[in-house]
Every structure is written in C-alpha cells, then in structure tokens.
Amino acid sequence: MSSSEATAAEDKRLRKTSISDEVVIEFDDVTKTYNLYKNDRGRFLGIFNYNRKGSFLGSVDACKNLSFSVKKGEAVAFLGRNGAGKSTTLKMVTGVAHPTSGTVKVKGRVSALLELTAGFDMQLTGRENIALRGQIMGLKRAEIKELEPGIIEFAELGLYIDQPMRTYSSGMKARLGFAFAVAIEPEILVVDEALSVGDRAFQRKCIERIREIMMDETVTVLFVTHASSTAQEFCSRGIVLDHGQKVFDGSINDATDYYEKNY
Template identity: 85%
Template sequence: MSSSEEIKPLCKTSVSNEVVVRFDNVTKTYNLYKNDRGRFLGIFNYNKKGAFLGSVDANKSLSFEIKKGEAVAFLGCNGAGKSTALKMVTGVTHPTSGIVDVKGRVSALLELTAGFDMQLTGRENISLRGQILGLKRSDIKEMEPSIIEFAELGLYIDQPMRTYSSGMKARLGFAFAVAIEPEILVVDEALSVGDRAFQKKCIERIREIMTDENVTVLFVTHASSSAKEFCSRGIVLDQGTKVFDGGIDEATAYYESNF
C-alpha cells in the first residue's frame, strides 16, 4: 500500500467487548527434513538417520485476545511468526499446542490462490470456495456477478484456471475474498494484485471493509506508517513470541527502537 496514495485516515469509533479471536498459550512447531521422502516417513514416526534436521517453533507460548471491531497491526521482521499466527486464525494451519478460538467468518488476503482447483473454471472455483465456506448455493449465485466484475476476467471466467496467469488467479482470489462480507479480515500489507489501476481498486475496497465498525481487522505489516494509518493497536512479534502489545503509537515506537 503505497504511501504516495492520498488516503483518508481510517478510524473506528467503537469497539465491542466481545472477544472474537483468542490465542491461549499457542505454540506452532514445524519439523524440518532433508527431503520430501523424509517428510513423508515422518508422518509415520519413522525417520532414516540424517533425514530429520530438527524442529522450529514458528510461534511460542503466544497469547492475546482481539475484540470485535478492533483493527490490530501485527508488526515484526521476517520470520517473526506473523504469518504463521494469522494462518492459524484462518484455519490454514493448526497449533501444535494451546488453543486458538475464532468466532466469525474469516476472509484472508494472504495467499490469494490457495485452494483453487486448476482443472475447474473460474466460475466453478467460485462455487467450490463458497461451498467450502458453508455458503448457500443461492448466496453464491448472488455473489457471483460482482466477483466476476471485480476480477475483470471477461470470457476467461469460464476457462480452466490452469490457463490463467498468476495475476489472473490472484485477481479472482482477491475478488472472492472481499465479496463474502467478512466478520474478520486478515490483510497482508505486501499484497500486490494486478496492474496499478487494479491495485488502487483493491486498496479502496480493503479500506471500505476496514471502516466497517463490525469488521475485525488483523493487519500484517513491516511499516509503522501503514500500521498507524489503519490500526489502533499493535502486537509486536519476535522469533515467534509476543514482545509488545499496546496502543499503536507505543507499539510502533517499540518496534522502531528495537528492530
């Protein structure tokens, strides 16, 4: 999200007392293997000598609560554990230990093309994703025209997704993610979709969702300026652990002085 864009400040005027995201002593451990064969055998607790390289805790004893309507920035360097934590919010991955409790429909602008079936058409993938989320067929049909219009795919919407460019896949993924009226929105600031004109449209749509008082926003960023613009609270992560949690000005000051 370019700092050169003229953007009106975002401010939510109210936050509910209802907790919609809760992490209770959450640890996510990844086992590292020398190759895919070793990784496969590891599923059955059998490891040939030298195949298992060790374990890494992407998140360690992580605890926090986020209330409905909050806009929270997750700050940290590469490898701090931001994306892993938010993947657990979206359900893409699960904790090794601890409890992750999420209440509400989650839309993630992280890995836009994950979950698509490349053999199906774009239109068929809209239906597939909607069904996975538990949407009614009538709701999916109602959403479909706006998704197709936003993605700007034209006749390609009825072509197999294996024929799409990476940009076309990302545009469809974004269009679907912002069409489902999320209660919890997970946004990666590094998100870059399509050409400059389409990126501007994406930013405007994200901003529109983020100003909704009922939508909870979890915002992944490296930039203090973006965090201050979009969020009122910041959680700073370092090597998988929470090292600061507070108001956005204090959080960004801590981040800037320590990293």
C-alpha cells in the first residue's frame, strides 16, 4: 500500500461513514444582534429601552442571515477568524443565546464543551453540582446517581469532590465541567478545539474521550477550530463564517482549501 493510500485509509477510519437523512439542527435566516453600551448602567437601562445619551455605542450583528442544516451523525467543522460568529452560532445551538430574528431548531440532547464552568454554584460541593447540572438538563435522579461515579473518577478530584467549589482552582472546576459534559451520552456534541483542561496527561485523556464520542455514528458533532488539519481529521463537512455570514459550505477538503486561500 502506498503512503497516499495509507493516509486515505486512516482518514476513513477516523471520520464518520454513516449519516442519517434526519435533520437535527436547522438555522433559518438567523440574525443575532448585540447592543453595545459604554458601561453596565447603560446596559441595564437598555433592557427597559431607556438609552441615556452617550451610553449606547451601537449594534453589532454577530450572525447575519445565517441558514444551514445538519443531519444526524454529521461531523461539521466551523472555520473562521476570531469574530467570525462561530461561538455565537454554537451558543444558539446550546440555548445559551437566542436569535434576534430567524429560527433555530435543535432536536436531541446537547452537550457543550465550551464554557465548562458556567452554571456551577460555588457554594455547593462538586458532588452537589453534579446533581444540580443533571436536574437542569432534565435527568432523573436515578440517572444522575448512575452517572456520578464515572464523572468523579474522570475528574480526578479525590476528596475535593465533597468540598465547596469556591475552594477549587480554575483547573479543577474545568475538569469537573468536562467530566460531566462527556458523561451524559450526548446526541449532539459541541466542541471548541481551543479547550484546554488540566495538565498534559489530563488533556490527552480529554482528547481521547472526545475522539470516542465523535466517532459514534449516532452522535452529531459541531467542531470549532482554526486548524485545517484538525478539521480534516475528524469532520467530513466544513462551514466557513466571515463577519457572521456563511461564505462557504461544502466537503471538509474544499472548505479548508477555501479558508486557507482566503484567510
């Protein structure tokens, strides 16, 4: 077997080979606008449509007239420079942000490896926060109890799991957040390649776990990256964003070629 054939065989092994016709994510003419203010007071008054002179700086469209659909089992890379709208798009998939106009439809349980420590109560213990997050996601008490040992083992927090999270370092909080996110058997996985959790040994364990989930043929993956080689390794499709707009949508090789030539 030649080197090129070996590379192709390896790519096929890493990428998903089975994609359903069922659409699980759909963006229809979505625009997300952020109003910018000079200070927090102006931002607060803006909630009530009262704009004190000089406090309102203007509006920015993080996403503009964005439309695309993703089928069950697809692994899609979102490519773009900083400020292209990638994070805002994924936040709308996870429900953290909502469109200013247009519609976003998501079908399935979403696990996001983005802001790992968001939603934790610093006064509760790590174990109590596992239960809290599970309840927020709609898991039953029995399901949470079943997942808890694996989460604790993966996070490697030892006795700290029963200490208040205000005593945790930032790395410990992120490890618990990651461990929970990868334990819930997501139907849709949202991954930020820039994610960095713990020391090198723990990072390797995280990457391997992400790889395992991504290769599940029933899991839909949205992957944000700046590295074309990483996108080509895992994904079969690429969407290039620029200033909140979709400028290219196609096979991962064509998408990375477009991105590298234009950005």
